[in-house]
Amino acid sequence: MSIPERWQRLWRSTGRRVVGLMSGTSLDGIDAALVYLEGSGRNLHLSLEAFIHRPFPEALRTLLLRNSLPETSSVRELALLNARLAQLYAEAVEAVLEQAGRSREMLDLVGVHGQTVHHIPEPTECAGAAVTTTLQIGDPSVLANLLGVPVVGDFRQADMALGGQGAPLVPYFDYVYFTHPTETRGLLNIGGIANLTVLPADARPEDVRAFDTGPGNMLIDALAQRHFGAPYDPDGRYAAQGRPDESLLAELLYDPYFLKPPPKSTGREYFGEAFLAAFLEKAEALGVTDPHDQIATLTALTAASVYQAYARYVREIHPFDVLIVSGGGVHNRTLMALLERYFSPIPVRSVSDYGLDPDAKEACCFAVLAHELLNGVPTNLPSVTGARRPTLLGKLCLPA
Known part of the structure; x- marks a missing residue:
């Protein structure tokens, strides 16, 4: 030929x-x-x-x-x-x-x-x-x-x-694979950065909305490496041994990126080493010095920033029937438990429940x-x- x-x-x-x-x-x-x-x-x-x-x-x-x-x-x-x-x-x-x-x-x-x-x-x-x-x-x-x-x-x-x-x-893939005739679905991918796709029931391409909500695993991984010499927090076990500091979390959620409406995207140039250094400085000033409390706070930041984005920019127009999660973050049990708590009573599921390997x-x-x-x-x-x-x-x- x-x-x-x-x-x-x-x-x-x-x-x-x-x-x-x-x-x-x-x-x-x-x-x-x-x-x-x-x-x-x-x-x-x-x-x-x-x-x-x-x-x-x-x-x-x-x-x-x-x-x-x-x-x-x-x-x-x-x-x-x-x-x-x-x-x-x-x-x-x-x-x-x-x-x-x-x-x-x-x-x-x-x-x-x-x-x-x-x-x-x-x-x-x-x-x-x-x-x-x-x-x-x-x-x-x-x-x-x-x-x-x-x-x-x-x-x-x-x-x-x-x-x-x-x-x-990824929202194009979400559209062709996950659109449902009667359910409005949220597709959350938690890689280094977390991104959220909004799929209204029986959506057309122009109905789909999606944006990066902020950090996914990136900051958690960096802190796990710094404090525990591990490339990531396995199963969320380090975060599970700590407690999120609510004052520090509230301050972090006022970051300009979280307050900016979609469309928006981000990456390591924003939520990288400089952001982590600023976090550690704020944590020190507030007396949050225990490594487990720090990683618990950053884990809560990922979950809370996802929910805050949903509540601010999505919920009023397209309330979710289900949130479907993929990416490495799906293996972090502490993070998944936080998402379930924030989004309750909306069910939070893995894409594995829909016949697809989350990784x-x-x-x-x-x-x-x-x-x-x-x-x-x-x-x-x-x-x-x-x-x-x-x-x-x-x-x-x-x-x-």
């Missing part, structure tokens, strides 16, 4: 086997999901064939963290990481194919989010003009040529070119976004990002 015929078949195909790759702001590693996709929009059918998580080597994690901060980033290191991450993504694709017992020849497409190192969603002056932008590294063209498989990456820039925030992008959801999302690009379907939701109109997301990179 000639190369043009191969690409024509890829476009014409109604079903595709796709690997979705996600590495998030928590910097814990790469999620890879192998899915079979057929159809489009709310007629999309998804079958998850395999899922793996590959942790980042500590040396790489340190480099990524350093190069996510403007004061310590290096152009040279960013260039090196751009290629090194593509190598690691290729290894993750091979590993998930092996897990499924599939050969590379059976793979049609890869969708890769890339690693966000900086996100500037608000207009910022640059050489005499205001721009918005975002940077995800892990070059999709390198990945395509390492694998010999077409790759779609760099999903956010097209939306930002049209005045959008470029985030969140695989974001990787599945980027498989879907890549699949829909080849279907010619716009996957940004202007009602979510603030873009002027729908557009196709992602750059298609073809190997020789």
Whole structure:
């Protein structure tokens, strides 16, 4: 088969086997999901064939963290990481194919989010003009040529070119997978950052609302590393041994980000080391010095900021029938218990109750976004990002 015929078949195909790759702001590693996709929009059918998580080597994690901060980033290191991450993504694709017992020849497409190192969603002056932008590294063209498989990456820039925030992008997946004819659903993903999708009953794309509520696991993970030498709080056990300080929590909830109405998005540049340092300074001033009380307070901040966002910006128009949670935060029992308390009597459930691995959801999302690009379907939701109109997301990179 000639190369043009191969690409024509890829476009014409109604079903595709796709690997979705996600590495998030928590910097814990790469999620890879192998899915079979057929159809489009709310007629999309998804079958998850395999899922793996590959942790980042500590040396790489340190480099990524350093190069996510403007004061310590290096152009040279960013260039090196751009290629090194593509190598690691290729290894993750091979590993998930092996897990499924599939050969590379059976793979049609890869969708890769890339690693966000900086996100500037608000207009910022640059050489005499205001721009918005975002940077995800892990070059999709390198990945395509390492694998010999077409790759779609760099999903956010097209939306930002049209005045959008470029985030969140998971709401399209929420729309096609979770929309219910009679239930209004909240979809909460708790990664490094927490984002909330509002799905009215029998929603159309323009009915969907979503935004980043604030920190998810990011601050909890950083404090667990600082106090306990652990990359995260396992099952929320450190927080369970402490008590949130209500005065400190109330002060934190007055942060300008929490008070800003949607659309909005955020990342490590806002809820990173500087925010943690300010938190520790406030905690010291208020006498909150016990490490368990501090991590309990930050855990409560994640839950309370989600509920505060719902109460301020969602509840009056679209009261939830259920809140469905995914991402690493679903394993934090203390955090989940707090969400249940805040949202009561609204039930709080895991996406596993709906037939989806909570850890695989974001990787599945980027498989879907890549699949829909080849279907010619716009996957940004202007009602979510603030873009002027729908557009196709992602750059298609073809190997020789």
